[in-house]
Each structure stands twice: as structure tokens, then as C-alpha cells.
Amino acid sequence: MITEKNISKSLGRTIKSPIRIGNVSDLKMDVKSFLHFFQPFFEELKDDVYLVRGKQIAFLKEAFPEDATAIEKLHKPYFEGTRTIDALAYWIQQLDTNQKQEFDQLSTITRQRNISSFLIEIWDDQYFVERIVQQGFEQDVDDFRVWKRVFKQATREAVENELFFELLKKMAGLVKKIHPEVRKIQITSHFMRTISKEKVKGENAPEGVHEDGAQYIMSALVINRQNITGAESQIYEKTASDTNELIYKKVLQPGEFIFQADTGEEFTFGNDLWHYVTPIEPEDIKNPGIRDIIGFDMDILE
Structure with missing residues (x-):
């Protein structure tokens, strides 16, 4: 040993x-x-699922820096499961095709x-x-x-x-x-x-x-x-x-x-x-x- x-x-x-x-x-x-x-x-x-949730939050904060504070406020409740992915829908729906593909990949x-x-x-x-x-x-x-x-x-x-x-x-x-x-x-x-x-x-x-x-x-x-x-x-x-x-x-x-x-x-x-x-x-x-x-x-x- x-x-x-x-x-x-x-x-x-x-x-x-x-x-x-x-x-x-x-x-x-x-x-x-x-x-x-x-x-x-x-x-x-x-x-x-916790690793995926963290990656999703980080990605959205980078994609929408002007909303980073609002997204970060959802980090802990989403991470712990008291909020669902629906809380992030406002930003997910605004992703372009390439961003959506990357988001889906990191959600694996x-x-x-x-x-x-x-x-x-x-x-x-x-x-x-x-x-x-x-x-x-x-x-x-x-x-x-x-x-x-x-x-x-x-x-x-x-x-x-x-x-x-x-x-x-x-x-x-x-x-x-x-x-x-x-x-x-x-x-x-x-x-x-x-x-x-x-x-x-x-x-x-x-x-x-x-x-x-x-x-x-x-x-x-x-x-x-x-x-x-x-x-x-x-x-x-x-x-x-x-x-x-x-x-x-x-x-x-x-x-x-x-x-x-x-x-x-x-x-x-x-x-x-x-x-x-x-x-x-x-x-x-x-x-x-x-x-x-x-x-x-x-x-x-x-």
C-alpha cells in the first residue's frame, strides 16, 4: 500500500x-x-439530477448576463427541487437553435x-x-x-x-x-x-x-x-x-x-x-x- x-x-x-x-x-x-x-x-x-441543474443555471446566466441576478435567485430552489424547470422557461424559450442544442447536451x-x-x-x-x-x-x-x-x-x-x-x-x-x-x-x-x-x-x-x-x-x-x-x-x-x-x-x-x-x-x-x-x-x-x-x-x- x-x-x-x-x-x-x-x-x-x-x-x-x-x-x-x-x-x-x-x-x-x-x-x-x-x-x-x-x-x-x-x-x-x-x-x-443536481449536476445537470447546476450546469443549466450556469449556462443561462452566461447566455443572459443582464438577467444573471434573477437567474441566480432561482439557483438554490431549483437545485434543491422546490422549483421545477418551468421556473427557467422564460429564458430557455429565448435560446437560439445552437444554444438550445448546447443546453440539451449539457442536460444529459x-x-x-x-x-x-x-x-x-x-x-x-x-x-x-x-x-x-x-x-x-x-x-x-x-x-x-x-x-x-x-x-x-x-x-x-x-x-x-x-x-x-x-x-x-x-x-x-x-x-x-x-x-x-x-x-x-x-x-x-x-x-x-x-x-x-x-x-x-x-x-x-x-x-x-x-x-x-x-x-x-x-x-x-x-x-x-x-x-x-x-x-x-x-x-x-x-x-x-x-x-x-x-x-x-x-x-x-x-x-x-x-x-x-x-x-x-x-x-x-x-x-x-x-x-x-x-x-x-x-x-x-x-x-x-x-x-x-x-x-x-x-x-x-x-
Whole structure:
């Protein structure tokens, strides 16, 4: 498993904030059976409409700069679903043919996902898993992700099983090795499919280089790559000059993952880590390109 120590050696300077790049085999789990079990669950995901809504608002603000303030007032209610696309009809109807074509293209769904949350309690080196249900998902960040999003809950078959519980315990174990005193961890999982069709790229990180607002994340445990190029995972450090310096990059293959400190670690360890994943495009444009991952947000509660 690659750690911050390996990255420090390659950079010629010290990175103290925790990073783990590895394979599920490093977690003592069989890669082939793991992937075989979880791959079918990505066929049941629901469309993530939030990315599309954000793109539509940005496009209309650019197309009608004189009305940008009025359009922006609709951003949050439209994003959260309290207003429908009918609220934007005044501007959509004024788009010319080329603009309408571009608007329709950026309205293509490129992400699907579900969500589930768990409490992991640790007593005498025993790990106990309890599923909890959260009605909405919000992130402690400085962009649109701070707004409430509601995603379909993962099915019991997908996440309430021995294999997934074992994965949760292994991830809690990664946190416990860093913080031996930890007793309770909340973990939120995201089954997410990114889709690219013809000229429409699949955005893995539309917010750009970012943090997720959790103490630790597994930014991606890749389950499937099908007919795609791209999706290079990148780890950055935000420096004292407030610039992002790339410190590690890798195209993760099925079974591989990146675990890292995410938010507030600069006060604990001294390095402010951020991350990004490049978009995907289909190798054969006649067929869609697909990338399936499970992502995790982890916060220490006790």
C-alpha cells in the first residue's frame, strides 16, 4: 500500500497528512469475488439530477448576463427541487437553435448514485455496524454541495450484507490505526456511476479540485471501468500561498482505492490535502463509457 511516506520520498519533502493508496486485497479481501458481488448493484442507481441543474443555471446566466441576478435567485430552489424547470422557461424559450442544442447536451444525465450511512462502534477491538437513515445529504464545503441533496437510499441487498460490513470495518480500521483512541465513526457511502456518451464527457468532479467536508474519505474504490479513457485520480496539497500543488496521480483500476485525510487535517497533521478526478470519455463513441465507484465519507464521533 502506498502511503504519505512513499509520496514524501518521491517529492523530496514531508507530507504528514494520512494517505493510503491500495487494493481491496490489501484489506485482506478477495478482489475477484468482491467486484463480482458489487458490480450488479450499479444497474439499480437513480439519476443524479443536481449536476445537470447546476450546469443549466450556469449556462443561462452566461447566455443572459443582464438577467444573471434573477437567474441566480432561482439557483438554490431549483437545485434543491422546490422549483421545477418551468421556473427557467422564460429564458430557455429565448435560446437560439445552437444554444438550445448546447443546453440539451449539457442536460444529459452523466451521474447516477445512491447513498447509505452507518455508525461503527469499536469496543475491545471488536467492530459493530449499525445502519442509520439520513433524509438529506449536505457537505461542509464552500460551493453548491452545501445545499441539501436527497438521494435514493441503497438497497439492503447492496449494503446490509457480510461483505459490505467487512469493508466498513476495514475502513474504520484504517482510521483507528491513525487514531488509536477512536470509539465511534460515522461512515456515509456513495455508490456512483459516471456516464459519458459520444461528445458528452462524464464529470467525476464538476466542482474542480476540492475537499468533501469529512475528516477522512475514500474518494473512490473503483468497481468497474468500461469503454473509457480518463478518470485520473489526483491528490493535491494546498500550500501557504493558497495554490494547489499536485503531489500524486493514478488511474485507479477495479479493486483499487484512495483513502486520505480530507478536511481539517492541516491543523492536526500539517498538510492541507485536496483531490480531483479528471472527466471520462468513451474509447468507442458508438457506446457509452462507464465508471462505477463506491466513495466514502468518514467522521470520528468519539
